[in-house]
Amino acid sequence: MITFRATKLIFFICLFVMNMISLALQILPVLLYVILIVVYLFVSVFFSFYMRTGFYLTAYCKKGTDDKILALTFDDGPDPEITPAILDLLKEKVPATFFCIGRKIEGNEEILKRMDAEGHLIGTHSYTHSDWFDLFSSTRMKNEFLRTDQKIVEITGKEPLLFRPPYGVINPLLKKALKSFNYHVIGFSNRAWDTTTKNEGKILDRLVRKLKPGDVVLLHDSVPQAVPVLKVFLKMIEEKGFTVVSLNKMFEIRPYV
Ligand SMILES: [Zn+2]
Numbered sequence: 536m537i538t539f540r541a542t543k544l545i546f547f548i549c550l551f552v553m554n555m556i557s558l559a560l561q562i563l564p565v566l567l568y569v570i571l572i573v574v575y576l577f578v579s580v581f582f583s584f585y586m587r588t589g590f591y592l593t594a595y596c597k598k599g600t601d602d603k604i605l606a607l608t609f610d611d612g613p614d615p616e617i618t619p620a621i622l623d624l625l626k627e628k629v630p631a632t633f634f635c636i637g638r639k640i641e642g643n644e645e646i647l648k649r650m651d652a653e654g655h656l657i658g659t660h661s662y663t664h665s666d667w668f669d670l671f672s673s674t675r676m677k678n679e680f681l682r683t684d685q686k687i688v689e690i691t692g693k694e695p696l697l698f699r700p701p702y703g704v705i706n707p708l709l710k711k712a713l714k715s716f717n718y719h720v721i722g723f724s725n726r727a728w729d730t731t732t733k734n735e736g737k738i739l740d741r742l743v744r745k746l747k748p749g750d751v752v753l754l755h756d757s758v759p760q761a762v763p764v765l766k767v768f769l770k771m772i773e774e775k776g777f778t779v780v781s782l783n784k785m786f787e788i789r790p791y792v
Contacts, residue, residue, distance in 0.1 A: 536588055536589055536590070537578075537582075537588075537590065538589065538590055538591075539579065539582070539590055539591050539707065539710070542575065542578055542579065542590075546571065546575045549571055550571065553567060553568065553571070579706075579707070580706075583669070583704050583705055583706045584703070584704060586700070586703055586705055586720075586722040587722060587724065590705075591705040591706070591707070591709075591710045592705060592710055592713065592720060593720070594705070594720040594721065594722040595719060595720065595721050595722060595751070595782070595786045595788070596721075596722035596723060596724050596751060597724035597747075597749050597750060597751055598748075598749030598751075598785050598786060599749060600748050600749040601748055602748055602749070603748050603775070603776050603777045603778065604748060604749060604777065604778050604779075604780045604785060605725075605746070605748070605749070605750045605751070605752055605772065605777055605778075605779055605780070606632065606750070606751045606752065606779065606780060606781065606782045606785045607625075607629065607630070607631040607632070607752050607754070607779050608631065608632045608633075608634060608699070608721065608723065608751060608752065608753050608754070608782065609621065609631060609632070609633045609634065609753075609754050609755060609756040609761070610634045610660055610699060610753060610754075610755050610756075610757070611634075611636055611639075611660065611664065611730075611755045611756065611757035612633055612635055612636070612639060612643075612646075612755075612756035612757055613633065613635055613639055613640060613643040613646040613647060613650075613756065614639070614643075614756055614757050615642075615643055615646070616759075617756050617757065617758070617759055617761060617762060618633070618643070618646050618650075618756045619646060619649070620762045621756050621761065621762060621765060622646075622649055622650065622653060622655075624762065624765050624766055624769065625653070625655070627653045627654060629769060629779045630654055630655060630656070630779060630780065630781040631655050631656070631779075632655065632656040632657070632658055632697060632721070632781070632782045632790075633650050633655060633656070633657055633658065633756065634658040634659065634660035634697070634698075634699040634721070635647070635657060635658070635659070635660055635683065635687070636660055636661060636662065636663070636664045636683070637659075637661065637662030637663070637679065637682050637683030637686050638662055638663055638664075640683070640686045640687070640690070641686075644690050647687065647690045647691060648690060648691065651690075651691045651693070656697060656781060656782060656783065656790045657687055657691060657693070657695055657697075658695050658697030658698055658699060658721065658790075659680055659683045659684055659687070659695050659697070659698045659699075659718070660683070660698075660699050660701060661676075661679045661680065661683065661701045662678075662679035662680075662682045662683045663679060664701045665701075668701045668702070669701075669702065669704050669706055669708070669709070670708075671708065672708065673708050673709075673711040673712040674712075676708065676709060676712035677712045677715055677716075680698070680712070680716060680718075693790075693791040693792075694791055694792040695718075695790070695791060695792075696717060696718055696719055696788070696789055696790055696791055696792060697718070697719055697721055697782060697783075697788075697790050698713070698716070698718035698719065698720055698721065699720070699721045699722070699723075700720065703722065703723065703726075705720075717792070719786070719788045719789075721751065721782060722751065723751045723752065723753035724747070724749070724750045724751050724752075725742060725745050725746060725747070725750040725751065725752045725753065726752075726753040727741065727742050727752070727753060727754045727755075727761070727764065728741060729754055729755050729758055729760055729761050729764060730755050730757070730758055732760075733758075733760050734760075735760055735763050735764050735767075738760065738764045739764055739767055739768060739771070742764075742768055743768070743771055743772075743775075746772070746775070746777070748777075749785070751782070751785075
C-alpha cells in the first residue's frame, strides 16, 4: 500500500524531472506543475480519512483472526448520563475502551474512576475535539494530548498509551504531533455511525451486517441512542457466538505507560 513518505518522494522526483526538462527546453509547463500539486494534495487529503490504509502511520484497526472476538470502543465521552448507563450495561463483564475528551473529563472525574475500577480502558481523544482540530498546528495538538493525559493521570494514576484521532482523521500535522508520544494509534473497522442518525434499528443493522471476527467496533458515549443500541447489540453478538475482548488483549499492546 502506498504511504505518505512514498507519495512525497514521488512528488519531489516528478518536480525535479520537470525542472530539468523545463531548463533543457527553456519552457515552463505551468499546467503540469498545477496538475502535479493538485494530485499530491488530493492523495494526501483522501488518505487522511482512511486510517486503515496505513498511509500516514500504522493504526490498530482490526485483528486478522478467524476467532469470533471483537473489541468495543466508545468515543467522545464522558457524559454524565450516557456513560454511566453504558457502564451499567457492560456490568463489569464486557470490557470496553473509552476514548475520552479532556474538557469533558472536567466534572466527570467519578465516571473515569468508575471506568477504571470496573476494568475498562481509558484512552486519549484530544482535549477539545474542536471542529477545526485537523487544522491545528502540531504544537497545539500536542498540548491537547498532554492536557488530556494529565487529567487521566490525576484521576486514575495511569498514563494512557491508547490514542484515537478525533474524527478518525490522520494528517501530516497530527503525524508530526504524535512523534512526541509513544501512543498506540487505535482506529476501527466497524463504526456504528450513531452520531449521524437516531434510528436505533438502522444503527444496529449497520453494525451487525458488517460484523467480522477481529473487529474494532466504534460507538459514541455522547449520544443517547448508543445506550439502547448497545443493549441489543450485546445480546445479538452473544447469539452469534462472539466474545468481547479488551483492545490490549486483542492486539497484545500496553494500554498504559
Ligand atoms: Zn470523536
